[in-house]
Amino acid sequence: MDPVIERINTSFKRVKAIRYTQSLMGWDLETYMPPMGAEARGAVAAELSAMEQEAILSLGSLLDRAVERKDLTDVERGIVRVVGRELKFYRAIPQEVLKELSAVTSKASVVWREARKEADFSKFRPYLERIVDLEKTIAEKLGYSKHPYDALLDIYEEGLTVKDVDRIYSELLPASKQVLDKVRAEEKFPASHPLEEVKYEEGSMREVNEHLINLLGMPKEKFRIDVSAHPFTVGLSTGDVRITTRYEGRDFRSTMFSVIHECGHAIYELQLNSELEFTPVGGAASYSIHESQSRFWENVVGRSQEFTSLIYPYLRSKLQFLSGYDREEIYKYFNLVRPSLIRVDADEITYNFHTAIRYEIEKKLIAGDMDAQEIPAAWEELTEKYLGLRPRNDAEGALQDVHWSGGSFGYFPTYTLGNVIAATLGYKVPHLYERVMEGNFGPLKEFLKEKIHRWGSIYSPKELLRKALGVEYEPEYLVRYLQEKYL
Amino acid sequence: MDPVIERINTSFKRVKAIRYTQSLMGWDLETYMPPMGAEARGAVAAELSAMEQEAILSLGSLLDRAVERKDLTDVERGIVRVVGRELKFYRAIPQEVLKELSAVTSKASVVWREARKEADFSKFRPYLERIVDLEKTIAEKLGYSKHPYDALLDIYEEGLTVKDVDRIYSELLPASKQVLDKVRAEEKFPASHPLEEVKYEEGSMREVNEHLINLLGMPKEKFRIDVSAHPFTVGLSTGDVRITTRYEGRDFRSTMFSVIHECGHAIYELQLNSELEFTPVGGAASYSIHESQSRFWENVVGRSQEFTSLIYPYLRSKLQFLSGYDREEIYKYFNLVRPSLIRVDADEITYNFHTAIRYEIEKKLIAGDMDAQEIPAAWEELTEKYLGLRPRNDAEGALQDVHWSGGSFGYFPTYTLGNVIAATLGYKVPHLYERVMEGNFGPLKEFLKEKIHRWGSIYSPKELLRKALGVEYEPEYLVRYLQEKYL
Known part of the structure; x- marks a missing residue:
């Protein structure tokens, strides 16, 4: 070397x-x-x-x-x-800027929590204004060639630009809208399901989650699961990766898909090349690549007909309350389609509208084309436009996400990029649904390791995607996936 | 300032x-x-x-x-x-010495574990020889006025010398021997008890431990208990102190007294003055002072008649297998007297003989008066002399403790000092046994906080003991305690 x-x-x-x-x-x-x-x-x-x-x-x-x-x-x-x-x-970035950001965000996080509880945006607004000012400064200091927001996007996703994101949404959103309208008109997938209200016993649900973990082949000696208020994954090393889930007591999809989602993140962390581990390139390629792994397992694999078939007999044996529901019903319950106000509860079709709302607002805030006080109105308008709904209050609107209180501007598009790449993988992984049907996840993990995981951040995300899959961020894969699945 | x-x-x-x-x-x-x-x-x-x-x-x-x-x-x-x-x-200490010590001890810890399993001291000996050489170098580099071992004692207990330790053992051991002989001759306390073999159900035992934790008033928002192979306490901050215990499945004293012992350590950590927390004096005064706190709660409080009376009704209600045993029986079971080969299983009377064996050997090793290969024979001889027993193999002898494999030379006397100070506290805490009988531990904790805990390491351990209790390390308190309790 x-x-x-x-x-x-x-x-x-x-x-x-x-x-x-x-x-x-x-x-x-x-x-x-x-x-x-x-x-x-x-x-x-x-x-x-x-x-x-x-x-x-x-x-x-x-x-x-x-x-x-x-x-x-x-x-x-x-x-x-x-x-x-x-x-x-x-x-x-000057020291003082980072220090002030750190000071403001630690106060802002507390204030945001209260403001959300009281559904009162005005309480949070002065903090958000200061954070936006600091983010603008950061963008200026980092520099950009076209749009100041490019500088912030690049923090989370190397090389990502407003141009990229605009292109993605401009293809993805209208196509998603078409799918959504058709699903709703034809009622091919229901908007709600009685199982959403059915309570489960936490002990049994823990066993279900253990079963899923075993099914996905998570290595016991390198992996653990715990409980937290919000599910997350932490990769301490390639020999020590941990996920969490939560048990809300009803609507069992929620904890189950959070486990599959976090397992997707965990598989990435576990399959990084351990020789790179303590080097600068011994980490994930980017946020969107990381998210693509969790979304691939959660949605492309986990919410598929094949995966539903695979786990249906076990679920039926373990969860008594499923006795009246056949495989097809469970599949529909796993894939409800319902425009909603809360991003984290969104289905596959409507999810990207949520990130688009935030993206549009962030872009304007950072460019100086919008003030923090205009956010609630903009939020309402965009939600109406994209989802046909209106938030009843700020808790259902601009206060729902933690990101702004922590100073994360430029992050939301990585969620959608993750969905785009996950769908792309669905078309690139050989014999995907045959393997899922067999419960044979080894070859899938091997493919992901070979193409993506083992490279750490040797390549920029765009380079990696080109090398691994011959693509970049191509929304048409996600469009095709949604059309094939839902139409 | x-x-x-x-x-x-x-x-x-x-x-x-x-x-x-x-x-x-x-x-x-x-x-x-x-x-x-x-x-x-x-x-x-x-x-x-x-x-x-x-x-x-x-x-x-x-x-x-x-x-x-x-x-x-x-x-x-x-x-x-x-x-x-x-x-x-x-x-x-030169860098190379610390690096080599670190390298040798990390290998030695693995080898020691194997050697203990195979009861084969010769396997561990070459590593121990190297460690002893490095410890001798450390002693020389640190300097001392009388005995090289003084330099190592001082690492764990500021100002402690061979002269101090010799004085303590020369009073404590003969007096303990007298107590031991009398107890055994008169059979006032039994050497074994049927409850040692009785199995418990882990769930119930966890509840018993929770009960003890509540009884001692451990603050829920600053304290937690987990399970580990060997019980320990870690004080992360004055707002976050954690203990562990283990569940061996029988002989319920073991987990119960480990919890009380660790609570003693935890109370110290919780009652440090939080204003000193991030300063150099925001830690315990010394190892022996720390151990005195755990021993005070475990032995002086926990194994007393009064504490037994206090918890007997609860234990009786929770542990079905106690139905045939009255309070007095339980007290005796808590206070078995049996010379044994394993230090960590030793009773209050014989415990200090175990530390003395290691002290005598360490002192000679560091002074160059003994080679590592002579340890097993010396161990046998000293065990015979002090406890009237002979180890059947090295696992029961010189390989039983982890300390040497990790390079801890000079540590063992702090266990006995801890016992000495704990017994001293037994005579200094006002209305001790009245309060214990009432289950009113607040005033006890307040006294310990006032006199010892809150000072952190502002004073050296000797200074602190003089200021707090008007004593230093005075074995006569422990002698008196043993005599009053066991004769």
Whole structure:
């Protein structure tokens, strides 16, 4: 290996070690931490962030030498690219901006929670205004060629631009609308189902989830599941990946598909090349690539006819209340189609309208074409336009998501990109539904590992998709998937 | 506050943050970590240790200025003293020595586990020899005035010397022997009890432990209990303290007293002054002071007649198999007296003989008066002398404890010091047994907080004991306690 890159790798271990502890603290916070532990935890997290930033900035002179190197391998080039991105961020953004953002967002998160409870956007607005100002500053400091929002998109999805996102939505949304209108007119998929109201016993549901985990072949010695308020996955290492789910007590789809979704994330983390693990490229390629893995397993696999057939006998044996429902009914229950106000409850067809609402608003906020106070009205209008619904209050509207309170601008499009890539995978994975029908997930995981997982972030997401699947972000796959499934 | 001390405190936050994450990783490792997570965990831990050491060494120039300061408060002097001790260690011991110790002990821990399984000391011996050599080097580098072992004792118990320990054992052991002989001759306390063999159902035992935790008033929002192979306590912050226990399925004393023991440690951690929390003096005064808290609650409180009376009705109602046993029987079962080969199973009277065996051997090893190969014979001889027993093999002898494989030399006496201080507390806490009888533990905890806990490590352990209790390490309290209880 190139000696300069070698030194970068050695130094970068510190960054990885810090991130590892941050991930463990995050997991612990959501699962087992006693509530009064929060204050000290926050202080420790702040110290670690400062250390992380220092450790990255200390790589500056090495990186400056590395970019001059010739004849680098793909891995080495990947390392230069990834470290370059990290350094660019901390070199571009002044300390005070990051500190203020951190201070504002920690207050804003608390205020947002209260404001949502009271369905009162005006309470959250002053914080959001400050956050938007800081995000604008960040965009300016990072720089962009066409639209300031490009700078923020790039943080979450390397190389993604407003042009890309506009293109995707401009194809995806009208086609989705057609599918939606037809499904609703013909009532091929119901908008509600009695099983949504049926209560389950948590013990049995835990067994169902264990069964799913076994079925997907999650390795016991490297994987665990716990309970948290919101499901998530944390990959501490390729030998230690953890997911969570929650048990709401009724509508058993919810916990079940959250487990399949998080298993999708977990498979990615588990199948990263462990030799890259402590290097700069030993992480996921991007947020949308990560989301594509969870959506592939949750939707393309999990909500398919074949998967329903596969697990139906087990579900029927385990959940007494299913005795009156046949396989086809369960399939419909898994695939209800109902425009709704809450993104996280959305079905496959309407989901991307939700991200589009946020995207449209964020783009305007960052460009200075909209003020925070105009958000509720814009939200109503866009929801009406896309979903034919009107939020009754801000809790059902602009206050529903946590992202803005934490300063995440540019994130929402990665959800839709994830759906696009997941659908693409549905057409690229060989013999997909035959294997699903057999419950033979090994070859699917092997394909994903070979094409995507093992490469870590050696390649940018666009490069990786081109190499792996011969595509980039191509909404037509998702359109085709929705049409084939729902029409 | 003195401006130099203020700057030390600010910088020391980083050390504390690193230690916090190390503690959390330690807790996670023993409770929830998937087994294959160990390798990456080890790599992260090594990075963090290096960072911790760097962070301490970076305090050098500030500390050099701080020792010149006049008119410092007690807290400020404590900070200078504690940081001085930390710096002394890293300044004195060459990097290579610490690295080699770390490398040898990580291998030695694995080898020790195998050697113990096979009861074969010779397998472990070469590693132990290397560890002893490194410990000798550390003692030389740290320096001492009388005995090289003093340097190692001081690591765990500031200011403790061979002279102190010899004095303690020379009083404690003959007196304990007298008590032991009399108890055995008169059969006042039995050497075994049928309840040792009685199995319990884990669910009920968990409820018993929950009951004990409530009885001791452990705060739910700052405290949790989990299960691990070996019980331990970890204090992440004054708002987040966690204990573990284990369920062996029979002999219910074991899990019950481990919970009370760990609660004793936890109360100390919870009652540290939270304002000192992120400063150098925001930790326990010493290992023996910490152990005194657990031993106080486990033995002086937990194994008393009064505590037995207090919990007997509950135990009787919860554990069906107790129906044939009256309060007095349970008390005897809690206080069996039986010289045994395994330290961790030892009763209150014989426990200190076990630490003395290890102390005698360690002292000679470090002074160069004994070679590692002579250990098994010395062990047999000392066990015969102190306990009238002979180990049948090395697993029952020199291989039973983990400490040497991890490089802990100088630690064992702190267990006995802990017992000595716990017994002393038994005579110093006002109205102790009246309060225990009432189940009114608030005043006891308040006394311990006032006298010991809240001070953190502002004072050295000897100073703290003088200030708090007007004593130092005075074995006569433990002698008196054993005589009064057992004769």
